[in-house]
Each structure stands twice: as C-alpha cells, then as structure tokens.
Amino acid sequence: MRYLPLTPQDREAMLATIGAASIDDLFCDVPEAARLDGPVDLPSHAGEMAVERQMSRLALQNHAAGEGPCFLGAGAYRHHVPASVDYLIQRGEFLTAYTPYQPEIAQGTLQVLFEFQTQVAMLTGMEVANASMYDGATSCAEAVMMAARVTKRNKAVLSGNLHPHYRDTTETLCRMTDFPVSETAPHVAGADIDALIAAVDGSVGCVVVQYPDVFGHIADLTPLADACHAAGALMVVVCTEMVSLGALKPPGAMGADIVAGEGQSIGNALNFGGPYLGLFATRQKLVRQMPGRVCGETVDADGQRGYVLTLSTREQHIRREKATSNICTNSGLCALAFSIHMSLLGEAGLNRLAAWNHATAVQTAERLAGVPGVELLNPAFFNEFAVQLSKPAAGVVDALAEQGILAGVPASRLYPDQTDLANVLLVAATETVEPEDIESLALALTKELAA
Amino acid sequence: MSAMNTQGRPTKPEASASSDTAPATFTGNRALHLEEKLIFEKDSAGRSGIDMPEPPKVVDRLGGLSRGEAVGLPGLSEPQVVRHYTRLSQKNYAIDAGLFPLGSCTMKHNPRLNERMARLPGFADLHPMQPESTIQGALQLMQQLSHWIMTLTGMPAVALSPGAGAHGELTGMAAIRAALEARGEAGKRRKVLVPDSAHGTNPATAAALGFEVAGIEEDSTGRVNLKAFEASLGDDVAAIMLTNPNTCGVFEYDIRRIADALHEAGGYFYCDGANFNAIVGRVRPGDLGIDAMHLNLHKTFSTPHGGGGPGSGPVVYSEALAPFAPVPRIQQNADGTLSLVEQAEGDAAQAFGRVKGFHGQMGMFVRALTYMLSHGADGLRQVAEDAVLNANYLKARLKSEFSLPYGDTGPCMHEVLFDDTFLKGTGVSTLDFSKAMIDEGFHPMTMYFPLVVHGAMLIEPTETETKNALDEFADSLLALAKAAKAGDSERFTQAPRFAPRRRLDETQAARKPVLRWQAG
Missing domain, CATH: 3.90.1150.10 (Aspartate Aminotransferase, domain 1)
Structure with missing residues (x-):
C-alpha cells in the first residue's frame, strides 16, 4: 500500500522491541466480541489510476456549472478564481500544517490569519474580525448566541429575507437552548426594514438582517441600527456575497454590531456547498464575547514582531463548558484562498470586479425584464435579483436544465411552504456570465414561458 | 556540484564561529530565513494582480448605496503576491516536511491524489442549488461515502453535514436531545457525564445545547472510573460523552459495561470518534453499544488540516437516534435516482433541524472517499x-x-x-x-x-x-x-x-489585543 511505509521486516523488528508476539497483542484491550477477524465487507485497496477512474466517472455524471450558462446564487457564487490562488494553497507548508499552536514554527499561517482578519474588517467596515468559522450559516447562529451574551437577552428577531438555511441553522441551535426566535414574513417586493424596526423592543437581544438579502434587495440599514441601539439590541448583518462590498456601503458604516458572512465567493470554488468560509466581524469592545479563533500581534523574546493565537480564554480547550462556543477549528485553507484572492485583487481589482458583477447583473435584469411573462421585482440590487414568472419557477428551471442552462434558484426550493413565492426565480449574474449566456437564458425563458 | 572559487577550484569553508555568535545581518534575513512584511506594508502603487477590462457601462441600480470610501487594500502584481505567500509558507512546519507527532490530531500523510480528485470540475464547479438531474454523481458520491462510513463503524445511519469534529459532536448531541424530547424527558435528563480527560469540545458542546456537565474522574490506568461512573447514573442523566480510544491513549476495555449500564439507566452513549484512526477496520463502534459518534475526516481519512481547517465531521447514529438526524438527507427514488431531502418533512419529519448551510463539506467528502478507495x-x-x-x-x-x-x-x-x-x-x-x-x-x-x-x-x-x-x-x-x-x-x-521566531509573548497579545493592521 503506497501510503504505508512499514515493511513486514520492520513490523517484526518493532514487535520484538515492544515485546509483543503479534499485532493482535496490541489490541488486547478491545472486548473479544468486538474484534473483527478480517477486513470488513468493502473493496480492497486500489492503485491511483483505478481510483482516479472511479472518481472521474462520478464527476462526469454531474453537469459542472461552467459547462453552460450559470445564473445560480442564493448564498453560493461562481466567480473566477485566479490560478495562483489554487497553486499557493496547495503548497504543503500551508496544506499540511496544523492549527498554529506552536507559533514559532507557524508564523506563516499566523501572519496569513492576521492579514485575513484585517481584510475582513476592512471589507465589512468593522473594527475586528476572527480567523473564520465553518460557513456563513453557522456564523449567523454564533452571532445570535454572542448577541445574547452581550445583551443578556435570549431573544432574536430574524428577517424573513434571511437565507432560509441560515434561518434554520440559527433556529435549530436556539431551539435546543430554549431561546425564542421570531421572524418577519419573507418580503419579495423589497427589503422589509420597517417590519424589522416594528419588531424591536426592549426584550430583543438582536435583529438579524441580510445585505444584500436572499432576494437580492439592498437597503440602507442605518434606521434599523438606530432602532436596535435605542432598544439596547444589537444589529447583526449577514452578507452572503462579499464581492458586493466592493461596490456597496459596508455594514460597519451603517451601524452593524456584528457581521456574519460567507466568504466563499472570494477565492473559493463552488464545491457543491462546502467547504466554505464563515466570516465573523465585530466591534473591538465586544471581542471578548466573540466566538472562534483569533490571531493577534505580539513580540518574541528578541523583540521581533510576531503573531500568536490569542484570547484563548474564551475557547473550549481552556474554558470547557464555560466557553463562548464549542467551535474548535476554523476554515484555515479557505481563509487563505480568500486572503490571496483579496491580495491579488487589491483596491482597484476589487472595485472593478464588483463593477463587472453589477454591470452583468443589470444587463441580465434588463434583458429578462423584456421577456414576456417575466417581471423584475427589485428596485435595487447588486449581482442577484428576483423575478416573478408567469409559471412555477421550479418547472421552468428543470426544463432549462435539460437544455444545459442553469437559470437560477427557484424560491420554492428555499421556501417550500410559501405558495406565494412559487413563481419567483432568483437570478445571479457574476463576471463569469457572458453576453451570449444572457441571450441564451432570455431566449430559452421566452420559449418556455410561452409554451 | 560544490562551490568554486575564482580560480575554478572547489572552495573549502574556513572553520568559523557558531551561528550563535555570528553578526546580525543588515537585512534581518538569515539566508533562507526571509523576513516578510505584512502585505499592507508593501510597495503598492495601485496595481492589481488580476487583469480585467473596463466593465460595460450601465446605469447603476445600487439604490444610492455605493461604497463611498476605499476599502484600504494594497495594490500588488501577481509576482509580488506569489512571493509574499511563498515566503510566508516557508515559516511553517508541516507534515510534508517532517514528523508531526501531535497526539489526538492524527497528522498523517495527505495523498495528493485526493487533492486532484477534489478539483475535478464535476465536483469543484458544482453549485449546491443545481437541479437534481444535474448532480446525480455528487449524490452518488455522498451515498458511497455514507456506505463506507456505516460499514466501517457498524452503524445504521449517518449525517454528513457537520463542518468539523466539534460540529459533529453538536450534531450528535442534538439528536440525543431531540430523542429525549420525543420521550418527554428532556426537562428531566439534563446531565451529561464527561470524563475529566475529554477534549474541551465535549463539555463545551454539552453546554451549548443547554445540558449540565458532570465530570467523571479516571481510574489508575487512565480509563473511566467505573465506580464513579455508576454512582453518577440516574434518571437525570441524558448521556455520556466518551472518547474511545481515549485521550490517555488507551482503549476503554469496559466500554460494553459502560454502554449497558447507561442504557439501563435510560441514557444515550455519545462516543467522540476523534481517535477512530486507531481502530478503523479492526473494531466497529456499532459493536460497542454506542448511539452516536462523529468521525473527523481530517484525521482518520486524511483530508488536509490546512493550518486549521476546513474539517468535516460526519456523525453516525444508532437505530434509536436515526429518526432525529438533521437535514439534508439523501433519498433513493423509485426510479433509482437520488434526491436531497432539505426540509424536515415526510420520512424526515422528526429531523431535529439543520446544522449548516447547503449539504456539508463536499470537497472533503471527495478527498475522504478517494482515501478510502485507495486503502480499501x-x-x-x-x-x-x-x-x-x-x-x-x-x-x-x-x-x-x-x-x-x-x-x-x-x-x-x-x-x-x-x-x-x-x-x-x-x-x-x-x-x-x-x-x-x-x-x-x-x-x-x-x-x-x-x-x-x-x-x-x-x-x-x-x-x-x-x-x-x-x-x-x-x-x-x-x-x-x-x-x-x-x-x-x-x-x-x-x-x-x-x-523563524523565538518564544512569543502571549501575555502581551492577550492583554492588549492587536487583531488587525491599522494604517499608520
């Protein structure tokens, strides 16, 4: 077996040094009834070529998003990832390192995290960020828990326009801890900030609002932040498309107390939904309530600048049941990919990337709005918007998939109980969408809706 | 070839002082030890490492919410960026470079075939919300991985979605909580027994789900003290969270007795599977009486640790807990195709909820299955x-x-x-x-x-x-x-x-946290 270097002679010699007659002697503590005599009922080992063939066969049974026009978003976005990002994250010194618990020989990972935290803070307009969480949905749930610790109020209000996977993940955790959560109704015609303001009172610990929201709406969140702060609550802003913040006013400039984001769309492939990159940013004064790993600057014994994991007294390996979260890992390699992509983009590149996304989406929206049976629902948007079709969206999406066009995400997949959303289609257009793709989508939609 | 002097003869180094007494260099570098500034401190003349043409002119629809102020990012070319990260990488120790004997972390070789497979466009370029007709291969892969995991553990059900080991613990314990609720005992059974030797995530997980944590001391061999364990059993006990092989590196030989006594008392057995690497293929946890256990795909099944994640922590469940497993799940349709069950309804009506966006760490599933097929x-x-x-x-x-x-x-x-x-x-x-x-x-x-x-x-x-x-x-x-x-x-x-650095001052880092770079 190519990954197992011990030879039979090595094993014999080692058993002799140990003083054991056979390998079975080393498993003597396992109850006899639970010892397996031989291999379990699964195939035997295989060479690289055979495994590659088998895996490739599975991969070929999928329609890769890049094979044709792709307008899917709803929390995962198809962007171009520069070649050097994927090359650099595969360097063994990054790929095969552990969590930087021995900082003297992990300054590479630690400096990356420090730079990553800085980039996330800059992009969100917040003061500090952590070293990342599992994904956007778990970041959101953790933000609600943190808000409860800060305000000492176990009650949260979620926007109806929050991605339903984020809502469900948050509600699942809250339900387990008897933590009441209420939601406003989904509002497809626009960001429903007024409904959220109306739901804030002195018992609420936080309000969670998505920006741009799941239907692509964007609105000034300052009035909501003011209402939250007047009531002693925190405003948690969820962002699932970080490229948008290259063009949009950042949450930090509108009074956000916590930003819980999904960083996939910068540096990371779609990967069928994971691994992704949970982002978490907040105010400096709240850092001791923040969940997750965080890297800080310090000096070494010679006075040289260096970096360490810090504030670990919040974390499970020190505080155990009194920790701010049970989270142990972060999404290190995804954070590295994000950070490298951000470094490559720079200020000018990020601005241009965001402008490309917006321009492509505007062109797509304008073209689709001209298709009979399609109505654009968004007054404002970044790179994703909702349209009302003259037919149920799920059927239309399936029909277009047969033609190799990934038309968008039917709202019914996210809101199966919401019959009023059955005809709503979420359409995202990034810089990877070409004019021909827009035309293919428009023509196919015209035909399908007329049929 | 050895170095040559100007006459073309091989040079011979003079005997010299040790590196300890060597003079400091003018640059601060020491040959291959290269100092590297923060990316924000580099020369940045508004460049970009990515070429993109002018975007098409459109009337903006940003609703007056344009970002007025700069983000503050430096502008660098690709060679500058590649050099920055290459230099940083050289400050890391890694399994590729040498023995990495971190107990309980399982730093084994990461086969590169796994990386290549994860990057096949049919996996890497797959959107999680694509129509089911376009993702049958992905669902088959998840089903195959589930089959391998269930066969290796001897357990009848698995939830693939948790993002890491601790997240798997949460997903396992949440099913236990849901099962207690279904029995009407969630209010009464609030205590979770956790050996003092456990990973910190165990008590933190129990606490995150609203349970009370009760420690159990170890015996003179580093195993659970059976007397102390049996004395803590009662109708207030929800579960035990036990790592096996445990964190003292030994197998809990009384595990069947612990499982039986616990079940007798009405509790559930959560096993922390962080150390499954020691028994994979030789012992099935299903034969030991456990009800739920997470596997760290980044330990036993060699998905890379990546300097701190991403991990992947599938959880296996016993028959008793299987109905409460979270969504999404995969179901086989009458015509043989596969579907994702994304809502707690139908057969999944008792699902306790959802723990993560989308369907789990697919990139890690590909790597882990590749590893499993390679080993057999x-x-x-x-x-x-x-x-x-x-x-x-x-x-x-x-x-x-x-x-x-x-x-x-x-x-x-x-x-x-x-x-x-x-x-x-x-x-x-x-x-x-x-x-x-x-x-x-x-x-x-x-x-x-x-x-x-x-x-x-x-x-x-x-x-x-x-x-x-x-x-x-x-x-x-x-x-x-x-x-x-x-x-x-x-x-x-x-x-x-x-x-690359001497010991770092962690006290200073914690006392006056500097968590980001600030423009001078």
Missing part, C-alpha cells in the same frame, strides 16, 4: 495496525527516560502519553522540552493535554512514518531527556533558537 478494507485495517504499532514502538523506545503516568500496564493505542515526572528537579518544563524539540527539527507533541496528567506529552506518530523516522525521533528525544537530566537546562529554557 484491507489497507484501512493496516492503517490502524501500523498506527498502533508505531505508537507502541515509540513507547518502548522512550520509556527508559520518560515517565508513564499510569505505569507500564499494557499496550497503548495510536498514541502514547507521558507526563513530566522525568523532568522533576531539572528546571525544564513540558513547554521547554517541546520548544527544544523545535530546534531539533521536529514539531512538538501535544502538550498539557489531557488535563488530568501533569505536564502531559501526548505523542501520536501515525501510520505513515517509517521505522527509520521513528528511530531518529526517538534518538533525539532520548538525547534531550538525558540532557535535561544532566542539567543542561539552558538548551531548553532558551529554545527555540533556530526557528
């Missing part, structure tokens, strides 16, 4: 055997100079635990010893964990090391132990001397 049932069994053999070999080689906290009472599993008794009176601590290992070119072992052992040193070599590598490692550790005992404490207290 026979190779995975060999993994466990070699991992255990290597750890016992190190124990045999080291025990003359190191101290075993529970005595030499039997074999260890995949890791061997020492304490700091052998350093008593030397002025050298476990931390000092670890830092001296850095100077010798090794990553230190896990130190000060488990907490139940004073100055713990937990060594896990894994199965992907050669005997020769283990011998070099053992020889170095023995030499260090002898040096400590001989009074050469400065070698330890001043270490590391040769790493």
